[in-house]
Amino acid sequence: MLPMKIRIAQNAGFCYGVRRAIKIADEALEKNKSIYSLGPIIHNPQVVSEYEKKGLKVVESIDEAKNAILIRSHGIPPQIYKLINKKKLECIDATCPFVKEAQDYAKQLYEEGYFVVIIGDKNHPEVQAHIAYANYQAQVINSKEEAKNIQAQKIGVVSQTTQSVDNFVSIVSELVKKAKEIRIFNTICDATEKRQESAKELAQISDIMIVIGGKNSANTRKLFEICLNFCKKVYYIETKEELKKEWFYNVKNVGITAGASTPSWLIDDVIQAIESIDNDIH
Amino acid sequence: MLPMKIRIAQNAGFCYGVRRAIKIADEALEKNKSIYSLGPIIHNPQVVSEYEKKGLKVVESIDEAKNAILIRSHGIPPQIYKLINKKKLECIDATCPFVKEAQDYAKQLYEEGYFVVIIGDKNHPEVQAHIAYANYQAQVINSKEEAKNIQAQKIGVVSQTTQSVDNFVSIVSELVKKAKEIRIFNTICDATEKRQESAKELAQISDIMIVIGGKNSANTRKLFEICLNFCKKVYYIETKEELKKEWFYNVKNVGITAGASTPSWLIDDVIQAIESIDNDIH
Ligand code: F3S
Ligand code: F3S
Structure with missing residues (x-):
């Protein structure tokens, strides 16, 4: 039997603005050992704790920050910029454009x-x-x-x-x-819609769909529901540990998508795990 | 038996802009024996021929005009104003504000x-x-x-x-x-809506509704249909000649409304005719 074909949906996981914010944080952390983030950089506990290890400390107000402060993709009020200036903090601005x-x-x-x-x-x-x-x-x-x-x-x-x-x-x-x-001004960003559209397209040509994301993530649940309409076998997982070998018996086309706060390394982990299942059973 | 009560709907007949245009025409005709109107002043043949007698001549283009030209409520392109200037015509502008x-x-x-x-x-x-x-x-x-x-x-x-x-x-x-x-820019004028609203209100408290307007006037037909929903006896007439005595037997409350191009003297004529029917039968 041929090995499985694994496809990842376009626009799976992070949107442009979140990917950009993560990149800005990475670059800043290379130069700076300790940075403060005003609120969690994304709504994903694994990512937050990973970045905490790298030196990104989450604070709730400017008062708790020293040296450098990271503004996440959601942005902040203009008054907070003034406070940052006043406190002479370095401002690492990752507000989504x-x-x-x-x-x-x-x-x-x-x-x-x-x-x-x-x-x-x-x-x-x-x-x-x-x-x-x-x-x-x-x-x-x-x-x-x-x-x-x-x-x-x-x-x-x-x-x-x-x-x-x-x-x-x-x-x-x-x-x-x-x-x-x-x-x-129609300031709706099409990231969510595109992610859903891509999931739908991929679900239609897949024998199985794996949807990756936090179980309490509303946007991931929505992706899961969309896939259910277009594919018979759809599984909703948080990490690769939940994958089961038997899901993939007699499967040729595997589709993968992920919610907005799922980092790419988590998606990569899942892909690798599926590849090793493939080697195992086919 | 008590005489009938005759009520006229608020906002019956001409809207503000048409009434204003008629007034501007009247004032201009007092000073000026001959004025040209670019298109008919309103879509009502009786009114147009009445004003023709007073000296208001309908033309289709500026070329046909002399001395003074009247702009009706619909307005004209800016280029036409330039032509009027160039031809040194007096411009009597009745464009609705x-x-x-x-x-x-x-x-x-x-x-x-x-x-x-x-x-x-x-x-x-x-x-x-x-x-x-x-x-x-x-x-x-x-x-x-x-x-x-x-x-x-x-x-x-x-x-x-x-x-x-x-x-x-x-x-x-x-x-x-x-x-x-x-x-x-919501530039919808509420004249039509108000006329319809008033007709509806009056129809609800009338034993008979008389709707006055040209038989091919779309807005008058609409008024007629609205009245039919709220009053059992509704008649659609163009002039007082169409009124019939028997419509008013056992009637106490008479309601009257009129389409957008029905002049007030035509409404007044109808009221007088109904009053004389009232004297006759009650
Ligand atoms: S943060 Fe993401 S959802 Fe759109 S507005 Fe920016 S790309
Ligand atoms: S002409 Fe009449 S319908 Fe309104 S816009 Fe002027 S009042």
């Missing part, structure tokens, strides 16, 4: 006199920064119902980058009825 | 680098002027399907003033998906 763009739009809309509406989750750090860029005058909403309560003649809209297009459009169509002028 | 506002937005969006989208009927004179204000670079669309074909990073939207809110919102929600930035 797409997030930065949304911040700039929030600021511009506020300055041009728009009533700023941010579509997203008001507790998310990215959105917290957007609010700050709109001089704390922004209204955060996440549903059509909340949109109904907005009253303004000149509305400016930005979105949390991970917002779903459908929810965004449905909220905007409500807002359009409320204002004389509405100016919308 | 709400239409003017939409023209200004179309111009502004074009100048600020937006791909201008006009939601409306591309053959309507109002829309023709909007296109000209966007330096003839605008795309006119009237449905969600047409919106799907638009590709631009920076879209600016204005609407024909008589567009329906529902169609506007449905088109805009399609456009939102297409652009990085979309700036929408």
Whole structure:
């Protein structure tokens, strides 16, 4: 029997902004033995503890930081930059350029006199920064119902980058009825959508799909559900240890995808483990 | 038996912009024996022929005009103003201020680098002027399907003033998906909606509704249909001659409304005729 063909979905795992942040952290850690990260660099405990060993210490506020501080992809309010300056800390800024763009739009809309509406989750750090860029005058909403309560003649809209297009459009169509002028910056990043699209495509040509990610990661669960619609055998694992030999009997095409906070070395580990199963059984 | 109570719907007949245009024409005709109108002042043959007698002559182009030219509520392209200047004609401008506002937005969006989208009927004179204000670079669309074909990073939207809110919102929600930035000026005038709302309210408390307007007037037919939903006896007439005595037997509350191009004297004629029927039968 032929060996299995293992394919990894395009856009599996980290998005551009997170990969970039990790790279910036790596480069900084080469020069600097001890760096402080304002909040965890990504929502993955393995990655965080690995980086802690390399010298990246997670802090909750600037007060706890010394020497150098890393800003993760979600960005921070402009006031925090001032604090960093004041404390004369080196600022290693890994804010995702797409997030930065949304911040700039929030600021511009506020300055041009728009009533700023941010579509997203008001507790998310990215959105917290957007609010700050709109001089704390922004209204955060996440549903059509909340949109109904907005009253303004000149509305400016930005979105949390991970917002779903459908929810965004449905909220905007409500807002359009409320204002004389509405100016919308569609700041949705297509990383999530592309990851899901690629998973779907790969699931259609695979005999088995392995979805890698934290069991409590909402975006990984979504990937798993999408794959289930297009492939008969789909398994959801956190690490290679959960793989089972018998899954791969009579399998020719293996597809792999991973959630947004799954690092590439974790994906590589899984691939190697599957290859050795392949050698074993075929 | 008590005499009938006759009520006229609020916002029946002419909208603000048409009433204003008529007033401007009246004032101009007091000073000036002969004025030219670029297209009929409103879409009502009785009114047009009445004004023709007063000295308002309808022409299709500036070339046919002498002395003074009247611009009706729909407005005209900026190039026509230049021609009027060049021909040294007196310009009596009755462009509706709400239409003017939409023209200004179309111009502004074009100048600020937006791909201008006009939601409306591309053959309507109002829309023709909007296109000209966007330096003839605008795309006119009237449905969600047409919106799907638009590709631009920076879209600016204005609407024909008589567009329906529902169609506007449905088109805009399609456009939102297409652009990085979309700036929408909701230039829908609420005259039509208000006229319909008032007709509905009055129909609910009337034993009979008389709807006055040209038989081929789309907006009058719409009023008629709305009234039918809320009142058992609804009649659609063009002039008082069509009224029938027997409609008013056992009737206490008479409601009257009229389409957008029905002049008030025509409404007054109908009211007087109904009053004399009332005297006759009660
Ligand atoms: S952090 Fe990632 S999800 Fe998009 S906005 Fe930046 S690439
Ligand atoms: S002409 Fe009439 S319909 Fe509105 S835009 Fe002006 S009031």
